Amino acid sequence: MARRRTARKVMPVTPVRTTIESMTHDGRGVAHVDGKAVFIDEGLPGEELEFVYTDIRKDYAEGRVVNLLSRSEFRVDAECPHYSMCGGCSFQHVDSAKQIQIKQELLEEQFKRIGKLDIPQVWEALDGPHWGYRRKARMGVKYVAKKGRVxxxxxxxxxxxxxxxxxxxxxxxxxxxxxxxxxxxxxGLTIKDKIPQIEVAIGDDDCVLSIRVMEPPTQEDKERMRQFAHQLGMSICLQPKGPDTIVPIDGEPEVMPTYALPEHDIVFKFRPAMFTQVNYEINRLMVNRVIEALHLTQDDHVLDLFCGLGNFTLPMARRAGHVTGIEGDLPLIK
Structure with missing residues (x-):
């Protein structure tokens, strides 16, 4: 029996006027229209604006700004030309200092509302580069014949x-x-339509791209990837199945990216699919803050849960008498 198609919901096209009351963790403004919460892309608290609906559900709705009637003092023009369309970022329309304040307030609110915890004192938020900092990512890949490009x-x-x-x-x-x-x-690959994603792993010095391949590449494909990697000073690996199948292109050495914690004389090696912090500058500040706050001595025993590859465990072990790291991912422990 053929499945009945669900009629596509037609959104109202007439702009609706409202005032943004607050923000969500993903950078959307929150307003209420006729008693229903509406999450509006790029709306900032205090702004009066006009929006159109992009989705309407039973308990909430979503929309996008079509006309700003008043502009928040914290609004800035996004530096990325793709910001309004790309989902990789959600706060570029907010002043960088205000971004941090908003995220901290959201975290505190969640502790109170969900965890029923009232935090009497909050450390000043750590700050670092706002551009070019992301060193780990999983990027999508799609060959679009109509556009004639990948x-x-x-x-x-x-x-x-x-x-x-x-x-x-x-x-x-x-x-x-x-x-x-x-x-x-x-x-230019013969399998350009058989590649769904690329795992990006950038260390202090090395850059590794792990390309997920749904079909084996030809020798010509491998040579094309090899030349590309050499020209850009990268390493390209192939991933035919799960993360544990990531291997270098035939004849190429396995490159293990590294990142260092210079103040603690520690250098971490990791494979491309392993979890590491995406922002190395902030990570170093986090580790230093933890070490400074704990005042560890040789009499201390520390338990580090979900320790990963030891990002906090090893620096603490430089000072504490004993540190136990607990982690369920065996490759990270190894």
């Missing part, structure tokens, strides 16, 4: 489709500024 990047805002972007200002420049040449390289 799209590489992130999905559109609240859409399943890959955004058509040429660069990413948040990604480390070694990858973020080379999306088009990466797209062109993949577009």
């Amino acid at each position: 799209l590489v990047g992130f999905r559109e805002k609240r859409q399943p489709y890959l955004a058509e972007i040429e660069s990413c200002k948040v990604m480390h420049p070694r990858v973020g500024m080379n999306l088009m040449v990466l797209s062109e390289m993949i577009g």
Whole structure:
């Protein structure tokens, strides 16, 4: 029996006027229209605006701004030309200092509302580079015949489709500024339509791209990828199945990216799919703050749960008498 198609909901096209009351964790403004919460892309608290609906549900609705009637003092023009469409970022329309304040307030509110915890004192938020900092990412890949090109990047805002972007200002420049040449390289492969994603892992010095391949590449494909990697000073690996199948292209050495905690004389090695913090500058500040706050001595025994590859465990072990790290991912422990 044929399945009955669900009629597509037609959204009202007449703009609706409202005032933004607060913000969500993903950068949307919250308003109430006729008693229903509406989550509006790029709306800021205090702004009066006109929006159109993009989705209407029983308990809430979603919308996008079509006309700003008043402008928040914290609103800035997004530096990325793809911001309004790409779903990789959600706060570029907010002043960088205000972004941190908003996120801290959201976290405190969640502790109170969900955890029933009142935090008497909050440390000053750590701050670091706002551009070019992201060193780990999983980027989507899609060959679009109608466009005659391969799209590489992130999905559109609240859409399943890959955004058509040429660069990413948040990604480390070694990858973020080379999306088009990466797209062109993949577009010349015989398996260009059999590649769904790329795992990006950038260490202090090395950059590894792990390309998920649904079919084996030809020797010509491998040579094309090899030449591309050599030209850009990267390493390319192939991933035929799960993360544990990631291997270098035939004849190429396995590159293990590293990141250092210089103040603690520690250098971490990790494989491309392993979890590490995406922002190395902030990570170093986090580790230093933890060490400073704990005042560890040789009499201390520390339990580090979900310790990963020891990002906090090993620096603490430089000072404490004993540190036990607990982690369920065996490769990270090894």
